Amino acid sequence: MDRIKIPFSEFTFTFARSSGAGGQNINKVNTKAVMYWDITASESLSFDIKERFRAHYGNYIIDGGMVQITSQKNRTQKANIEDCVEKLHAMLEAVRFPPKPRKKTKPKYSAIQKRLKTKKLDSEKKRNRKADY
Numbered sequence: 254m255d256r257i258k259i260p261f262s263e264f265t266f267t268f269a270r271s272s273g274a275g276g277q278n279i280n281k282v283n284t285k286a287v288m289y290w291d292i293t294a295s296e297s298l299s300f301d302i303k304e305r306f307r308a309h310y311g312n313y314i315i316d317g318g319m320v321q322i323t324s325q326k327n328r329t330q331k332a333n334i335e336d337c338v339e340k341l342h343a344m345l346e347a348v349r350f351p352p353k354p355r356k357k358t359k360p361k362y363s364a365i366q367k368r369l370k371t372k373k374l375d376s377e378k379k380r381n382r383k384a385d386y
Contacts, residue, residue, distance in 0.1 A: 257345045259297045265289045266334060271325035285325035286333035290341065293318035298345075305348035313344075 271285035292303055292314065307314060315321050324336035 256342060257297065257302075257349065259290070259295065259341075259345075263290055263295055263297070264338070266337075268330055271333075284328055284330050284333060285323065286330055286337050288320075288322045288324075288334070288337035288341070290320045290322075291318055292320050301351070302345070302348060305351065306345065309348050310344055 265288070267287045267289070268283040269285045269287065270280070270283055292298070292306065295303075298306075306320075310320075313320050313322060320341070322337045322340050324333040324340065327333050327336060
């Protein structure tokens with residue numbers, strides 16, 4: 254399967270100090286990566302994919318069209334940058350194709366008959382309990 258390709262030049266990154274494990278290192282090294290990508294200006298995607306992305310991942314979009322993705326699970330900037338790009342590619346793969354339309358189905362005749370039969374049996378049980386008194 255072919256991946257969606259987005260030029261690296263469309264991304265901008267900022268860095269900050271990340272939280273979590275790392276000992277003394279986290280107090281002095283900015284390893285958390287924050288990736289920004291302007292989805293409205295991107296020529297790499299079709300309009301349909303952009304619309305599905307907005308509908309499905311709207312909480313990642315800030316300021317009208319900037320997608321913000323963060324990563325701080327690794328201890329190096331490079332690994333966190335790669336993680337941000339991988340997250341974006343996973344999101345794009347999820348919305349790459351439109352969802353299949355749901356086909357309306359009816360229960361089978363035998364399933365309807367079975368349900369009616371069990372209802373009738375339960376009704377008989379309750380009627381028999383009532384008649385004892």
